[in-house]
Amino acid sequence: MAESSIPSVWVREAGRPQGLSRERIVAAALELLDAEGLAALSMRSLGKRLDAGATSLYRHVANKDELVELVVDEVYAEVDVRDPSGRWREDAAEAAGSLRAMALRHPWVAGVLGQVGLSYLGPNLARASSRMTDLLTAAGFDAGEADRAMSAIVAFVVGTVTSESAWLAMVARSGKSERELVESLQEVQAHLNETPAAQEYDDPAVYRDDSFAFGLDLILDGLEARLQRKG
Structure with missing residues (x-):
């Protein structure tokens, strides 16, 4: 006899x-x-x-995966996607920056979203995705292109934040500030400071911010070029 499947957390009522x-x-x-x-x-x-038994938790949440899905949706409420303003690049950049800020506040999120095959369908994530798609549709992309464009932007953000989170975790373990850790690494690995980009910055956090903005601009440049070819 086949086992009955657990319905999605989003269509099942919470336990009393x-x-x-x-x-x-x-x-x-x-x-x-x-x-x-x-x-x-x-x-x-x-x-x-x-201070509760696992049995009490199971009245409300079926398993760990379902719990993670609920928490992912909870933090997605922090992502701000504005209404289309007529300046789609600014709108998209602000949304991407908000997603990055959320993921840096909650470093475990990038690893969860980066796992292939996971699909989170909670209302906050769905709302943020829908609003982002609306921005791109208003810019001139058709529905399918807007969805793929959004996926490209989100993939860039998640990939960048995954690296940033790993770096910041190492900073936390070191007991040093970000700048102190960079300086100590430079003492033993002089090549870390050889690139012109690295030499321009005294503050590693500002370097991370500017690197994110540069990479995002490349994505948006490509999307803008695609729009111009359509026009």
């Missing part, structure tokens, strides 16, 4: 609160993820954090 609620569980999971990362999250560890 019994000292807990889905909202409280998600908030606690987010705190744990931000503090300790994805590897530390389990129904058992979350139950300890909430």
Whole structure:
């Protein structure tokens, strides 16, 4: 006899609160993820954090994957995508910057979104994606092109933030500031400061910001060139 499948968390009603609620569980999971990362999250560890048994959690959330899906959607509420202003490049750049800022606040997110095959369909993510697609459609892309253009922008942001998050995790482990760590590495690896771009910056955080903006401009330049060929 085939096992019954668990319906999507987005179409299943939350369990009735019994000292807990889905909202409280998600908030606690987010705190744990931000503090300790994805590897530390389990129904058992979350139950300890909430002073509740795993059985109580399962009344509201079917499993860890479903919990992660809920938390991903929670942090996507922080992504700001403006209404089309008539300046699509500025609008898209602002949205990409907001996504990057969110992912840097929650470093575990990039690793989750970067996993092939995961599909998160929560309302906050769907709303951000829809609004981004609207920006690109208003710019002149058809629906299919707008969807692919959005995917290209998001892929760039996620890829960049994955590297940034790994670097910032190393900074945190070092116990030094970002600038101090760069300087200490330069003492043993002089080639780190050989590139003209690196020599222009005293603040590594500003260098990261400008590198992100440069890479995003390349993506937007390509999209703009495609629009011009259509026109």
